Amino acid sequence: MLVLPPRSRTPIRPWVTCFLDDYSRRLMGWALSARPTQATVLAALRDAMLPDPETGRFGGVPDRLFWDNGLEFLANAVTDVAVALGALPLQADAYSPHQKGKVERFNRTVEQELLSGLPFYADGPRRKNGDLYGGNGTVVDFEVFVGLFDEWVTHYNSKRKHKALDRQTPDERWLSDQSPLRIIPEQELRWLSLPSEERKVRADGIHHRRHIYMAPELQALVGEIVEVRYMPHDTTKVDIFRNGEWLATVRRQDDLSREERAQVLAERDRSRREAARELRRARSRARRQFAPITGPGAIVETTDFRTQDAADARSQERRRTLEVKARTDLLGLGEDLDAPVEDGDPESSSAEAMS
Numbered sequence: 001m002l003v004l005p006p007r008s009r010t011p012i013r014p015w016v017t018c019f020l021d022d023y024s025r026r027l028m029g030w031a032l033s034a035r036p037t038q039a040t041v042l043a044a045l046r047d048a049m050l051p052d053p054e055t056g057r058f059g060g061v062p063d064r065l066f067w068d069n070g071l072e073f074l075a076n077a078v079t080d081v082a083v084a085l086g087a088l089p090l091q092a093d094a095y096s097p098h099q100k101g102k103v104e105r106f107n108r109t110v111e112q113e114l115l116s117g118l119p120f121y122a123d124g125p126r127r128k129n130g131d132l133y134g135g136n137g138t139v140v141d142f143e144v145f146v147g148l149f150d151e152w153v154t155h156y157n158s159k160r161k162h163k164a165l166d167r168q169t170p171d172e173r174w175l176s177d178q179s180p181l182r183i184i185p186e187q188e189l190r191w192l193s194l195p196s197e198e199r200k201v202r203a204d205g206i207h208h209r210r211h212i213y214m215a216p217e218l219q220a221l222v223g224e225i226v227e228v229r230y231m232p233h234d235t236t237k238v239d240i241f242r243n244g245e246w247l248a249t250v251r252r253q254d255d256l257s258r259e260e261r262a263q264v265l266a267e268r269d270r271s272r273r274e275a276a277r278e279l280r281r282a283r284s285r286a287r288r289q290f291a292p293i294t295g296p297g298a299i300v301e302t303t304d305f306r307t308q309d310a311a312d313a314r315s316q317e318r319r320r321t322l323e324v325k326a327r328t329d330l331l332g333l334g335e336d337l338d339a340p341v342e343d344g345d346p347e348s349s350s351a352e353a354m355s
Contacts (some may be wrong), residue, residue, distance in 0.1 A: 026170035060181030
């Protein structure tokens with residue numbers, strides 16, 4: 001069907017990615033997006049594995065993950081996450097809908113019970129010119145459609161009796177199985193099931209999705225390649241990983257407070273000074289020289305390094321030289337230049353001073 005995305009006047013067809021439990025046919029997790037991407041798949045997978053916040057049930061890591069040949073499912077990130085979770089990734093053969101018959105039936109249920117009753121349904125009636133007929137309604141906003149889909153999912157899982165489940169609802173079928181669940185903490189699952197991209201740390205931060213992200217922890221990593229993991233629909237912050245380990249959560253440059261900006265700038269100056277010191281050390285090491293070695297024995301270093309004592313001695317010598325140059329007796333003014341002036345004729349004193 002057609003929906004109207006935010007800040008747009010052009011309707012689109014939204015894409016929904018769903019994870020269905022094979023045993024109970026319960027819809028475990030879903031994600032809506034403008035187009036299918038690996039980020040959408042991972043968001044839906046994370047939603048499927050997180051237990052219901054109200055009941056603490058309906059979640060856990062699956063034993064197997066079975067998907068079709070969509071490019072978003074074949075992305076390396078999706079397979080890597082499945083392997084990291086310990087779930088066996090399985091792929092359906094091309095052009096074999098019978099291998100995933102439960103999902104195909106679920107898709108038809110969505111169309112029959114939800115989409116077909118909404119205006120501008122893609123397979124609904126059309127006008128003479130081929131445009132979709134929306135009746136007297138208007139194109140549904142994307143936010144409204146998300147709410148409608150969420151309500152329908154709740155009804156499907158908890159209210160709708162399923163013929164193939166002996167007239168049980170998917171929730172009732174799920175609860176009838178007392179098999180233990182393997183639950184991963186939400187914070188770990190969030191990092192594990194997020195899409196990731198590699199980015200180079202620049203002097204002003206990390207450039208990602210048309211935003212610049214800054215944090216003090218990044219200033220010492222300028223020039224390095226790090227891993228950026230992010231929520232598909234949240235651009236306010238990203239998680240930074242280095243060598244597979246979490247480094248920091250960084251926020252957009254525009255969202256930083258004045259104090260946070262000052263902290264970033266201070267860390268940037270400190271890193272710049274440290275880099276300058278390291279450069280001086282490297283240049284000093286490059287100047288190291290040794291006496292020619294003609295046989296076994298101790299290695300004699302001949303580098304003329306300027307020690308701190310020598311630098312202090314040169315400083316004192318320079319100070320004495322300046323003191324000599326500043327002596328007033330070299331001007332021929334006598335030793336009593338600083339003596340107080342005696343009272344006398346003002347005019348005479350002025351005449352002597354000018355002579």
